[in-house]
Amino acid sequence: MEVFTFEKSYLERLKEAEAVLSWEGAVMPASQVRSEWKSYVELKIEPAGWQAIWKIPRVICEDLKLRYPTIVYGYVEQVIFDELKAVFVVTAVQDNDVHLPESNEVSLVELWPTVQQENSALNVDTTAECIDRLRFFYTHVWMPWDKDYDDDRDWVQQHLEARIQLVCDLSKNRLPRPLALHMRTLLTEASYIQQRLDYLELDLSDAESDDEAVELNDNGAEPARKQSKTGNANSSLNVSSLPVTDLMCLHLRMAIIRSEFEILENPEMRRAYSELQSNSLKRIRSSSGRTRQMDDLLAERNPISHVVTVPGKLQQQLDLLKLAQMQVKPEAQVQLSNTLQDVLGICQSNDHILLSPGEHTIKFLEHLNDSGSMSGLIQPEAILTPAADLSQLPVVCSSDEDSTLLVIDGDYTLSQLVLDCRHVRRGILLRNGTLTMRGCRLLGDGSSSTQEGIVCMPGASVELKSCIIENFAVGVSMRPRSCAELGIVQFKNCKTGLELLEKTASVNLQGSKCSFDSCTLGIMADGLAMGEGSTEKTVILNKFNELQRYNEDNLLGNCTFNNCTRNIRIFKEADHLLAQRSYQRLLQEELGGENKENIQMA
DSSP, X not given: OOBOOOOOOHHHHHHHHHHHTOOSSSSOOHXXXXXXXXXXXXXXXXXXXXXXXXXXXXXXXXXXXXXXXXXXXXXXXXXXXXXXXXXXXXXXXXXXXXXXXXXXXXXXXXXXXXXXXXXXXXXXXXXXXXXXXXXXXXXXXXXXGGGGSOTTSOHIIIIIHHHHHHHHHHHTTOSOHXXXXXXXXXXXXXXXXXXXXXXXXXXXXXXXXHHHXXXXXXXXXXXXXXXXXXXXXXXXXXXXXXXXXXXXXXXXXXXXXXXXXXXXXXXXXXXXXXXXXXXXXXXXXXXXXXXXXXXXXXXXXXXXXXXXXXXXXHHHHHHHHHHHHHHSOTTSEEEEESOHHHHHHHOOTTOEEEEOSEEEEEOOOSOBOTTEEEEESSOHHHHTOTTOOGGGSEEEEESSOOSEEEEEESOEEEESOXXXXXXXXXXXXXXXXEEEEESOEEEOOSSOSSOEEEEEOTXXXXXXXXXXXXXXXXXXXXXTTOEEEEEEEEEXXXXXXXXXXXXXXXXXXXXXXXXXXXOSEEEEEEEEXXXXXXXXXXXXXXXXXXXXXXXXXXXEEEEEEESOSEEEEEEESTTOSSOHHHHHHHHHHHHHHHHSOOOOOO
């Protein structure tokens, strides 16, 4: 089935929002904005009976240990206009392992009305467009902290046009790339924190109500026990695992994001911020001893090898330089640097980076591409040792809880490195080109149900040689028309080792030396034709050559499965809840906001 989607220009979005927020008062305070949307929704949305897809938010997927994104099909039993929510009844799931309450109270912006409706008399077109407007506004225009805005100030006049213009500038790449990526990261994190706060605070309030009821019962009273709203999707969360300190940390982080975004929201301040970044890079170059001649050399785009070392004894540094000498061409220019973050700020995309053993923390807001490389100064076998001491290995990790550790947007090579992804939602996002990894280890947190190791977007290719991918919800996710060549790759302790999200994704398991060890599911293959007469929604297989029979052209090689709960699982193409085009749009929407907006503006 298909869902309604809309592509509109900046001017159309602005006029739509202005029409909704046209108030007769002298000023439109922030507290009035939600009331205006409630009134608009009451006029436009069918109150009950329409079918939709519910895209379950990441925070619920994490708490219920579901893969992300998870979508389910059902109908709206009732729209709760005052809260901009709906009571959604689940009637079908893509995966039978997904267990949800039948009735759930969900936000309207999480629903995508379907084109096909059982009741053709319903005005579902208007309903879908209204939800699209609501979703755009609360996703891209309204900020979580706006509800605390002073009521004596006109929110619409101060923010509406400026913020929609900012969305347009981001989508058109009119801002410097580092600044644009930084702002998108702030917005993505703020949205996630707000969702997390909503669910944590709801759970704590329910727990407090239960405690009050227990206390009254202990005193001999028998009042009606307060019930949580029917079928809350997060009603099974364990409150004891969500301490109040988590709320405090989230509120503190949100306050930091707010103060920074309110500065960057102003176009003049954005220009000042970009100039400040530029001056900082100049100071870095100056402090690292760069001369004017070196800057001229950089401008000519001659590749430079940057050697980054952590403090150590003289003999250790000399040994590292000897290893570097083996990897650097004799005629190449070499620059010694203090930190990886400094190098990423000043190097060119085709430069080569050499890292000493030790922890290298980054908050990188650019793409890696143009045949550049990053390598560890260590013997390859040391990375793959089962009981390796991370302090003795070159480790790249995030200095903050970013959404993605590295974004690759062209040809790039990583070798002899440990990528510590335990504090990010995704290790590597491969947007375009070919990523080559040799002798690398990717580490996940081992507990998240949504964390991904490598995401390979449509048209991109990944080549892994002698690598270990462990403790992820999904080790490698292959999107339509993406390619992977895997040689001696080990997937360890992943919920799903390899994910093939469409039949056009191709995989070559070279040399039959790839293995899936102690994974909940080794390989998940989605959207394969099962042949006539097959009534099963999913098929469980034990061997890779059994899977090949369903897609011989795109699945080559072989592999082994050791102690996996399930080796291979196929989802039938005919039993998809969503048509492929609609499903891919939902996937693109999730990844689009982090690095490049997926909104078409004129």
